[in-house]
Amino acid sequence: MFSKTCEYAIRALIYIAQQSKDGLKVSIKDISLGIDSPEHFIAKILQQLSRKGFVKSVKGPNGGFYMEADELKINLATVVREIDGDRLFTGCGLGLKACSELHPCPIHNDFKIIKENLMIMLESSQIKFFVDNLESNLTFLKC
Structure with a gap:
């Protein structure tokens, strides 16, 4: 019903929302493992989701993806x-x-x-x- 990209996007958003609820930032590797997706594919999807404002990201050693209360309402x-x-x-x-x-x-x-x-x-x-x-x-x- 959904494209594979859409399936991974939805799963990634739910996973990031769950993992970041306590202020944690989630790495691409952790997201990939957490939703059973190819790492390179989910990286491209997350880039798109970040540009569209569905998730936020921080670069660096303590960086990663996270969601705030507004994004949880999507x-x-x-x-x-x-x-x-x-x-x-x-x-x-x-x-x-x-x-x-x-x-x-x-x-x-x-x-x-x-x-x-x-x-x-x-x-x-x-x-x-x-x-x-x-x-x-x-x-x-x-x-």
Whole structure:
């Protein structure tokens, strides 16, 4: 459903938020290990997330990535739109270019409901919610 880049971005944000809640800064290596992602790939993603203001970073031996209270309020729909664009919310389920209400594909009506529900879920899901669930051991980021 999400691109691999988007999956890693979401996982990285949740991991950084969890690890930096006590003022800690997290290294790329620790993030990579914590979310089971390739280090070079997550470095590129984190650079993009930092430029967009989703995370903050500090260079140097005691540096790393961290998030403050404002960043914890970011919802997943914002992250998905920034990384993957709007296609998940507006695109055709079969990938057709001309799919619309007036010219629907075979799954248009059913897929429209799924897209609407997905948008509602992602817009109402803030990073903080996932950190809270991790800390309560209700969810996990790595097997």
